[in-house]
Amino acid sequence: MFHRLSTDTLNWIFIIGVILFVIEIAFFHGGMIVSALFSGFFIYIGWKHFTKLWGKIFFWLGLISLVFSVLNMLAVRFLIVAAIVLFLVNYSKSKQESDIIKPSLPGPDIVNEQPTVQITPLFGHKLFGDQQTTDTVYQWRDVNIHGAFGDRTIDLSNTVLPNDTAVISIRHVLGNITIFVPYEVEVSIHHSAVFGRAHILGNHHRKLMNQSLFYQTEQYDHASSRVKIVTSQFSGDIEVKRI
Template sequence: MLNKMGTDTINKLLLVLVVVLAAEIFLFDGDNLFSLLFSGLLVYFGHRSYNRKAGKVMFWIGLVFLIMTIMSMAVVRFLLFLFLVLLIYNYTQSGKRSDSPSFPEGPVLTPEEPVLSSKLWGDDSTPSSYAWNDINIHGGIGDKTIDLSRTVLPDKALISIRHLIGNITIYVPYDTEIAIDHSSVIGRATIFDFEKKELWNQNIHYRTEHYGIASPGVRIVTSVFSGDIEVKRI
């Protein structure tokens, strides 16, 4: 199932589910909370045993009840109305937007400044050029992009990212050796030619042939709840 549904889609569904649950509990009586949790458990355990007939039946029954329960929630009907209002607003504003947006270059960081900062919300990426500092951050929701070709790496460097929801993309120069320890509850992994299309609460260990011998070498330690990791040569 996961190889047919992108991690970005799963992340959006998780965010929507969190917002819906919070709104239903705090704004309304939360009468549908039990039905929502029960159908969610059916979907989860059905997916775990989807290769068996009983698992397929459990999964689809749970999914149908989950959709019916969500659609019956008052907060969902309110969100649908809000979405329609935003859609109309964006349509009316689309004519006022520039067809050729400009993308200013990022600032040059000094050695005292962090390459990336810990952010609870929003995407983050390395600037156009920067002085290297080891990266040790945690994130909430959003994508992280690190381009190692825009800096001068020391012989040994460290990237450590603990993230909740979002994708991590790392661009690595061809003359750089790496070692990766990655863990994910939901997601995918693409590391050069290696690809893992489904990660369900799994760990991945990968290292290039000359890591620890040649330099520069970068150790990458990442963990995400829901998100993809992609490491590319550049």
């Protein structure tokens, strides 16, 4: 459906959604947004204590409340209605217009594209639950993930890093991030958090409030094998240490 829409149409839908979101905050005292944040807090507490009965109750009550809170937001209602209308309009057009498929014959002026290979990422995107590298040797692949709740642990001592810059990019909402780096590897760390603490190669920040931190080892700019770490969290701790 969306491939038929122009960029301007999608931009207008996004702009109207943002305006409704701001109206809900400004004129309805936060509306269902406060309720959604409160439900998210219940989900986080319940997940951290999910092995206990009260933790399961907190988690599922928070999840159900979050779903209803999100569906009752003005912006979400508008997006749902817009999606239904666009689906009906595009479905009607598809019935009136038949797609014409033309065979593409190779000619002397056609340049063959370079063959590519799809590689399975080291981590997949996971909204709930913990993620960590295996305790056995594994093949390194750059990490680029986002998540909502849970902890992320990456141990670089069980892999062979390339003679280049290895990249770890993590965007997370609630939870802790732990990264173990071998002593012979140079590191650059760029971390931002709304709430939390940071322990980065012996540098301790006990209280982060909407801050960004940037550290790198002395020989990082001249090293052939190095790791670039970029992380962002809403609430949680980060620990980067040698192993």
